Amino acid sequence: MVGAIYVKMDQRGVFEVKPHVRIPRTCNRFCGVIILLRVVEEPITRHLPVNSHIVGLSYTSEKLVDIEEYVSVWSNDLSPVFVVGTMVNGKVKGDYMHDYISISEYPLAAKYCLGMICEAL
């Protein structure tokens, strides 16, 4: 069960997406919906649970893990938080991450990376 999705924009802060939403699947309708989303306050860590474990993902990380083995060692009272970059170039940065991993030896698109995470959990 996905708890919440937070999208950090470049210049306008953070907005929250509820997991039960049905996002439009075409780009034109998606752009129309984006202007209606609720912007929440920064910093983003105030919205995360207190028992959260924040994991950043990057191709450039030196820690290459098997994602299924990585999440299987977690206890059930831990709330995992994944930080995935959705830009064309660059890498995610943040001082709130507990871990920084790479789940493939190839560079991945954000969609494929998220698919691997969701399938492993």
Place this chain on the structure above:
Amino acid sequence: MTRPYGVKGGRKRKHAEPKYDEEDQETQPKKAVVEVEHNKEEEQQQQTPEGDELSGIPITPSENNTNKPNVIFILEKASLEVAKVGKTYQLLNSDDHANFLRKNNKNPGDYRPDITHQSLLSILDSPLNKAGRLRSVYIRTEKGVLIEVKPFVRIPRTFKRFAGVMLELLQKLSISAVGKREKLLRTIKNPVTQYLPINSRKIGLSYSSEKLVDMDDYVSTVPSNMDLVFVVGAMAHGKIETDYTEDYVASVY
């Protein structure tokens, strides 16, 4: 009727000239390759008298030393259709051409080329393709056109450009790389089974299948010398029914 055909002929003649130039350019790298080979032979001849009595056997690395099967994807029932909207020909989709489709008594929800676009991006962005195990992707449209996509192609990542490329493909039957004669996307003849390997297992994927499998376990039962062909529907509604699929599975996820 004759004039458009004549115009097309003229275009072909215009294209013929740069083809000759490209052929002339292509012969030069062939000569370069031959020169490199000659250099290698000379080096070998020089080394044999100088080397030890026992000459080592050169180890040639095998190209595909993994024991995992190669994969082919077939996207069925893709809605890639060209029509004249206003004054120009366009690839029909439900967002931009809803009024046009309703005027022609067609359901706009059935025209979803963005599904084909996202499916292609998912396949070509996968680690399977980056590892070199993707052999080819075939797209069969609702109208029956069969398209071959090479695994090294870089599909445009925005839908608008993708629609432009697909429009050109459906009108000119192939898309070449810029400056080369290599075909990246090609319209090929039906049926698709003539392009599949002989020792391949053809698997259809459907939500309504009674056979629910774990995809990891299912793929591991396939012998490594067999190729896998996955048939996926690239439409919004309905199910694929093809006569060449041997199995229908649904994944547990």
